[in-house]
Amino acid sequence: MSDGQWTWEPDIPRSQQIASEIQKRIESGEYPPKHPVFELRIVQEFGVARDTARKATNILRERGLIYTVRGLGSFVTTKDEKTE
Amino acid sequence: MSDGQWTWEPDIPRSQQIASEIQKRIESGEYPPKHPVFELRIVQEFGVARDTARKATNILRERGLIYTVRGLGSFVTTKDEKTE
DNA sequence: CTTTATTTGTCCGTATGTATG
């Protein structure tokens, strides 16, 4: 791509689209456990406001895909803890 | 006019009349490129509902006179972009 | 211990998008 921007699907909140994209990266292994998912990183890459980036991380946290430590950041969850 | 209101032509939608007025201001240079065209500003100046102000900006957008960024506002289009 | 940098938490204000009555 020559633009470096993001293309948005209409009628779907950007926060959801961003969450879906990052979820894809997590599940593909591109974002391994403990990989950082910083709000400001999302702001820069996707060209959205922090408000929107924040909602995206909220979605990912609710899905259990990342965990957040105030002052440190959000990171991809390690799934090997549920010992089925 | 003695008041601060607007006078309306009968049998013509107010949204169209507002769009024509703003188009006149754009073409005259009173509204230069990137000049904001906020819905709430139209509501205040023309004394109409936001619903009507919105239809006016829709008309102007379809005419290519303004562009809109959600969360920021609508702004007069810059037409000199392909000769940079 | 203090300072600095980074990142999340929270709050405010503004503006558009959509839906309902």
Add this chain to the structure above:
DNA sequence: ACATACATACGGACAAATAAA
């Protein structure tokens, strides 16, 4: 055409937590 409400989004500001210099 009007009035209202809510969701989504942008921008900025400040506080709190964490880590490192």
